[in-house]
Amino acid sequence: MSWRKEQRRAERGYHHGNLKEALLQAALGLIAEKGAAGFTFADAARMAGVSAAAPYRHFRDRDELLSSIAERGFEQFESRLTAAWDDGRPDTVTAFERVGRAYLAFAREEPAFYNAMFESGLPVDANPALQAASERAFNVIRAAAERLAALASPGTPRPPAMMMALHIWSMAHGVASLFSRGDAARRKLPMSPDELLEAEVLIYLRGLGFPTDRRPQAKSAEPPPVPPEASSGSGVPPGGPWGKPK
Amino acid sequence: MSWRKEQRRAERGYHHGNLKEALLQAALGLIAEKGAAGFTFADAARMAGVSAAAPYRHFRDRDELLSSIAERGFEQFESRLTAAWDDGRPDTVTAFERVGRAYLAFAREEPAFYNAMFESGLPVDANPALQAASERAFNVIRAAAERLAALASPGTPRPPAMMMALHIWSMAHGVASLFSRGDAARRKLPMSPDELLEAEVLIYLRGLGFPTDRRPQAKSAEPPPVPPEASSGSGVPPGGPWGKPK
DNA sequence: AGCTCATGTGAACGATCTTTACATGAGCTG
């Protein structure tokens, strides 16, 4: 039925067929190249081989194209974070750190999406669909934090999961935004952004009283019984989260 | 006798007198209003009451104006961070948190500067003066981290100050960028950005093994009268940095 | 007074965003 029409359009459609998709792809490439600020509507049209006015049949204006990209970015972002979280397997702490790395990986591998999502200056709360997509992505981190909070050592107060999620998010975004992007604010770092974030999160979790090392803390007054789930997987190397014995 | 010339120009100079300064101020206002991306060279000229070509007598192009603003912003930033640090008085941890609050305050109170400095996408490493100014600002955080690292509990490994500084910076930037700005990505938060960052830093420091209750260090010649109640104000509640457990 | 140079103007070019009137052909209906 309708796939035949799309088939024909795809092969060498008259009216280009799938201009909308072509424009999104073109814009992605342009944003990755020159940043969200430097990307121009006309360029996207030119790259798609149509006139400068054609995009207006598919997007109200340049901002709507950007919003569409950001929305799609949030969806892919959520998908990757969800995959990384893997429902907390094999253990909560390991999975949590994998989420952190996935965050940075996304920022690094999809600079165009990340740029549109967080650095293009477009108002998220103005577009309900965009806000919802953003919310869903954040909820992955939030749900993971929830599970992590439940691991709090008995006797210690349980940290609010929402706060933890916001903290983790701000760390990941801070590292990504400052150190893990193109040539924006790159500096000479003593370690890779991934290592930097991993150490940061580990230290933070330790500050919350989570056991991030399978060895019992000598100086700590925390009760030694460690949930078996948290003790497995990657722990803190002896000497602290920053020591990299590799 | 050159002050007379500036005097005349200032009152109602023919050649506007201090166009450069006027342009910087106009640009600051415009960036605060519409973001660095939305700011236009022509608008700044119009706001200063000159023709669109006049700014080129003072700035090579639009980017140079933006760089000038960023550079000036880094200088003010450094100045405020230095004042907040106050050489670690009355005690290192208190001063350190004051730096964090100063960071957020700057981002909130000087959105135009912050935008130009961190979110305008201009290449910091392309302009040596800009890079130097940025370096100087970061060095304040770095120096503070250095002092903090020296406080490491005996017996525990001493964390690298550089890493600590990068961590703190990423936290502050993450919170500022995500939650403490205009209407960029504002969300409903369970706490203020300041509280969020303060808790984050405190938990992090605790994870490093630092005592997070405020006490003057023996290092300085500070008077000792800081009773435990000093730590009850905005310090760490007994239950943890995030407040009372429920 | 007159020279000189920094500073501002006006006009102009090319690029961009956006709108408007018009063209084209794909798919449906009879």
Added chain:
DNA sequence: CAGCTCATGTAAAGATCGTTCACATGAGCT
């Protein structure tokens, strides 16, 4: 198949912006 309709693309035009260039002006110096 003829013809209608509507989605989709084009061309042209207006507005704004970044930028340059020739030119004007007047401030300060000799």
